[in-house]
Amino acid sequence: MEMEDIKKSQSQLYVDYPDWFNCDTKELPIRVNILDPVEKLSVQIHPDDAFAKQYNGGRGKPEAWVILDTTEDGSIQFGHYAQTKEEFIQKSESKDWEGLLKYLKAIKDGFIDIPSGTLHAIGKGVLTYNISRNADCTLRLYDYDRIDPSTGKTRPIQPNEVYKNVNIPDTSTEFVLYPSAHELGVDVTRYWDQPGLYTLMRLQTKTNGRFRHDRFAFYTCVEGEGKINTVSIRKGETILVPDGYGWLELEGNMDLFLASYRNEN
Numbered sequence: 001m002e003m004e005d006i007k008k009s010q011s012q013l014y015v016d017y018p019d020w021f022n023c024d025t026k027e028l029p030i031r032v033n034i035l036d037p038v039e040k041l042s043v044q045i046h047p048d049d050a051f052a053k054q055y056n057g058g059r060g061k062p063e064a065w066v067i068l069d070t071t072e073d074g075s076i077q078f079g080h081y082a083q084t085k086e087e088f089i090q091k092s093e094s095k096d097w098e099g100l101l102k103y104l105k106a107i108k109d110g111f112i113d114i115p116s117g118t119l120h121a122i123g124k125g126v127l128t129y130n131i132s133r134n135a136d137c138t139l140r141l142y143d144y145d146r147i148d149p150s151t152g153k154t155r156p157i158q159p160n161e162v163y164k165n166v167n168i169p170d171t172s173t174e175f176v177l178y179p180s181a182h183e184l185g186v187d188v189t190r191y192w193d194q195p196g197l198y199t200l201m202r203l204q205t206k207t208n209g210r211f212r213h214d215r216f217a218f219y220t221c222v223e224g225e226g227k228i229n230t231v232s233i234r235k236g237e238t239i240l241v242p243d244g245y246g247w248l249e250l251e252g253n254m255d256l257f258l259a260s261y262r263n264e265n
Helices: 003-007 010-016 049-056 085-093 159-165
Strands: 030-035 043-045 063-070 075-080 101-105 111-114 120-122 126-133 139-142 181-183 186-194 198-205 208-212 217-228 231-234 238-241 247-260
Touching: 030 217, 030 247, 043 159, 049 159, 063 186, 063 198, 075 111, 085 159, 126 198, 126 247, 139 159, 186 208, 198 208, 198 217, 231 238
Parallel strands: none
Antiparallel strands: 030 126, 043 120, 043 139, 063 111, 063 126, 075 101, 075 120, 181 186, 186 198, 198 247, 208 247, 217 231, 217 238, 217 247
16 A cells, blocks of 8 residues: 555545455445534434435435443434324424434443434434444434524424435334354454445454454444554554455454445345
């Protein structure tokens, strides 16, 4: 790799080094981030592929969260109570948010799947690891009437588009606490593995271990520090391991998330 490659975005690396990823998509297929909101985020949905393509030329954005930490009273907005579209619209337009919006108490280490059409919002003080399709179609229903300091106005919302795409009846679920399996010195938690969407695992080591994942992957350290082969990593950092790399030697007391993608065919 040349020095100028170090400054490239992940999306540009995907174009310049396709063999690193070996994917069936034009763009980098997945996106990961860690969110720690100082205020609760807007209540929103992501539509399906068909609507997103018509709306902004994009794709739907299924996603999933793992709660890394939370305050005692931390919660997420997830789903709704309306039984019909008419009831959903009526409660939205009358601003009966208490009667419409469902909230869940945040559970540390809890996993939650967020399919297209699911109302959701991360609450204040809830630290999450997020994985999603690499897409940008978001439709907001409610932003708590907050004023954007950069404009002096409330942020745009898209209620009519939400009405067309929200899941009715609601299909939201609860948090799931997945068990881990001890494999070659690594506690491995397997959350999700769907071709054409994403793969998500968690790798936790206390001293040393070995692990192999033959697809490309982003390894994000959320706690501790150590090494992946000879490359140092610590809390808050991410390492990209190219496709087909082979066995990894993990050294240190580390909590890593693995985000990857498998081709549909």
